[in-house]
Amino acid sequence: MPDQSVAVRLRGLRKSFGPVEAVAGVDLEIADGEFFAMLGPSGSGKTTVLRMIAGFESPTAGSVELGGRDVTRLAPFERDVNTVFQDYALFPHMSVLDNVEYGLRVKKVGRAERRERATAALRSVRLEGFERRGPAQLSGGQRQRVALARALVNRPRVLLLDEPLGALDLKLREEMQVELKELQREVGITFLFVTHDQEEALTMSDRIAVFDRGRIEQVGTPAEVYERPSTPFVAGFVGTSNLISGEAAKAVLGRDGTFSVRPEKLRLALDADAPVGADEHGAIGTVAEVVYAGAATRFVVDLDAGGRLMVLQQNRDVSSMEVTELRGARVRLVWNRRHEFAIVP
Structure with missing residues (x-):
């Protein structure tokens, strides 16, 4: 019987690009309903791990499980996940509502149900009344929320977020950190958040995995990782440490x-x-x-x-x-x- 309490389980996950080992053996469990951050510098392997969970990259070795089901060899559309990228990837010629409905249209969901679910998703990200606007008429924060609604409308078990706040200015980024955490609590979906920003990870996450050179250096709550870093790298990378x-x-x-x-x-x-x-x-x-x-x-x-x-x-x-x-x-x-x-x- 699959363990439904574990949303994501990675076992011995490795990924090589020619002679370069981008991910060098990752074992990780993420609980259902958890806001989990993968934190590390550029080239640490965190985004490659996210892409293997999403199905955009195939592991060189190891396995990916979602809700106790091995999905290692399944295509992205066969996995119960959705991904929000930094550039949002909204269709510029579509309205906000049409953008949010798009995934449901591909799945051939009926028009009435499609409209109802898309409207509810926009309500969950506080964008009621924006249905007929185009992406060009929105602020950066509003476009980010449309991208979230488009992912949430499919009701995925896990929502993958690949540095979704990186393109926002500081004030808006801080506001969206609070909004994202509140939204995750409301919808109860597992959020797996990739970032290189230490403050972002500490502010938003239930737990953090700190990556360096394709490996996990430490996993723990924000307080554990900050107050009790287990390696010199974690001590130096997460905040400032003497x-x-x-x-x-x-x-x-x-x-x-x-x-x-x-x-x-x-x-x-x-x-x-x-x-x-x-x-x-x-x-x-x-x-x-x-x-x-x-x-x-x-x-x-x-x-x-x-x-x-x-x-x-x-x-x-x-x-x-x-x-x-x-x-x-x-x-x-x-x-x-x-x-x-x-x-x-």
Whole structure:
């Protein structure tokens, strides 16, 4: 009996393009109704994995299951998935309603049912009243929602989203992040979202798989991946992380290995002799650079023990002139020991 609680299961998935191994053995399970993100830099293999799930690429080895059914060798139209691309691929000569109805027309769904389902899909993405407009009459965010409605109207088990917000400006992208998450909760469909944007993945996902060089480095909730990165790559790619290793780790932490602490967990004391609590670690250094960013300031501090740490401090009571004057100052960085964690090489 197929396991219906697992929407997507990948087993030993590999894909080679000649001598290049784009996907080097991926095992992954995505639960039914989950908002799951595949995050990684360009060339990490995440989009190739998405295309193999959709059926646009055939695996060199391994299998793809949807709802417990092996679909590895099935054509895209035989799989219970739909894909939303970054460029939306709307038909410019068709109205919004006709664009949304198109997939149902191909499946020979009756006119009345087709109209009813397309209207409901547009309502779900809050585009009532836009049925007769053409794509050229819509904003970028509205075109993105039409593309979503066109995918949702087919009622797929899994909706695949290939960097669908990449073409939007920052403000609109942030608005659409919230809308997409709300929409996923409303419709209850499994969303599999590919992105290279760390903030996007952290903001929207129930869980994240971090990809690098065709492999998954870590899978976990946004909090787990951000707060407890399991490899140096994850620590460096997801947000900003400070790595303390070698002689600096011995001098500051009293132990060997590589350790990470996030910039916002550090406290910058302007007195280099400031006390350190029993449950804290401290390190003395010199402010090498100050980057004022409005709401916060980033301080780059060269440690006396070796290495360089970044501190993120909210600008509650200081101005840009005041913080930039700290360049060259002798300071002590202090952090709670529970915010440092070992990184496996």
